[in-house]
Amino acid sequence: MWMLIGLTVGILLGMAVMWVYRRRMRAKRNQRARQELEGNRVSTVTQVLHFAIQSAPEAIAVVDHRQRVVLSNPRAHELGLVHERILNPNAWTVAERVLGDHEPREVRFLPPPRRGNRPVISVAGQVQLLTLMDDRYAVVYATDDSEHVRMEFARRDFVANVSHELKTPVGAISLLVETLMEARDDPDSVEYFGKRLMNETRRMSQMISELISLSKLQGAESLPDPEVLDVDDIVECAFDRCRLAAEAAGIDLVRDSEVGANVMGDKNLLVTCLANLITNAINYSPEATPVSVSRAVRDDTVIIRVTDRGIGIAPEDQKRVFERFFRVDKARSRNTGGTGLGLAIVKHVMANHGGTVSLWSRPGTGSTFTLELPLCVPDATGMPGPRMESPVIPDAKKLREEAREAEG
Secondary structure, three states: OHHHHHHHHHHHHHHHHHHHHHHHHHHHHHHHHHHHHHHHOOOOHHHHHHHHHHOOOOEEEEEEOOOEEEEEOHHHHHOOOEEOOEEOHHHHHHHHHHHHHOOOEEEEEOOOOOOOOOOOOOEEEEEEEEEOOEEEEEEEEEEEOHHHHHHHHHHHHHHHHHHHHHHHHHHHHHHHHHHHHHOOOOHHHHHHHHHHHHHHHHHHHHHHHHHHHHHHHHHOOOOOOOEEEEHHHHHHHHHHHHHHHHHHHOOEEEEOOOOOOEEEEOHHHHHHHHHHHHHHHHHOOOOOOEEEEEEEEEOOEEEEEEEEOOOOOOHHHHOOOOOOOOOOOHHHHHHHOOOOOHHHHHHHHHHHOOOEEEEEEEOOOEEEEEEEEEOOOOOOOOOOOOOOOOOHHHHHHHHHHHHHHHHO
16 A cells, blocks of 8 residues: 555656656756847847848849949849849949949839740939049849830820721721812712711711720729619610610610619610620621620629620630720721720720629621629628619619600
8 A cells, every 4th residue: 555655746746846857957048049039130220221221122232333232122133133142234334433433323123034924124323433532332122114115105105096997087087078078069078078077077076075984994993873773774785875886786685684783883884895795796796696785693702794796806806805996897897887896995894893704706607795794792781782773763664664665
């Protein structure tokens, strides 16, 4: 019995000793970790400057008169300002002149190609002496200037396209007026050339209006006063705008049943967007073929598709159809009065509404343009959202039903 008691006491004492030992070891580890943490803290001005330079969003590089890079940050390597401790040749040419006459200068160069979604196409910056008290070192500050270059290219391209597109109707109007003046004694000629003159002025007026709309859409970051809109009402309004054009071209407009879904946005913009797609489908479809509009709700997205049985779009042109002034068939566009801006407006309307537009097409079969918009859902308070209709929408539906009864 005494042996059992002694064994038990021995086990308890051993466990106590092990517990104390583990606590002491844990305390030592915690103390060591605290010491290491305190040792890694920034405690000098030199460390502050070092971390400030290394984490700077701009590229920074200091070079001496022998072209040796004595200091650089990661951004300088990312933009190609420094490679293997050697300054970019274009930047060094400018830095060499700065070291010679002490005058700061701007620098711009093309970085080496790299992979990525948005590759850097231009780097711009400034070179100056590190300090006037020591002319052995020059410092280069550089930043990614690609977006500015892209915008400048887009601006020049836009101005060139607008000038070219306006030149055609203006030239035609000038010739028509001259011919009209010469044929003023011939009533039939006056009527014929007068109609052509009216068509050209109408086309130019439409182009100017669409250019203004496009410039407003490109400059708008978000919609100022979005409202709850009925998708079925948007489809109906777009059909009303395109009905006369469809009848004149012998095209049947077909739509599916209503879905009763709502979206947030600007009604006029969304109707214009959908009407542009329907008008395009009418213009590029042969006579006696249908143009259909279908609606669906999938997850949190409202989907609207416009499908035609027209000439289709070649694969190499499908990526460019949303560019300003791009036309698949220029001759057909001239005959229908198209400006080449309709699909560009569609793209920007979707972007401003948080949606997307996509295209499926096959030459000789037809095309389908798909609009996807966020579904308007109830908020966290439980207030009705998707099925809550504004005071204007019921009136529009009532008028639509009355019109259908009158037609019946």
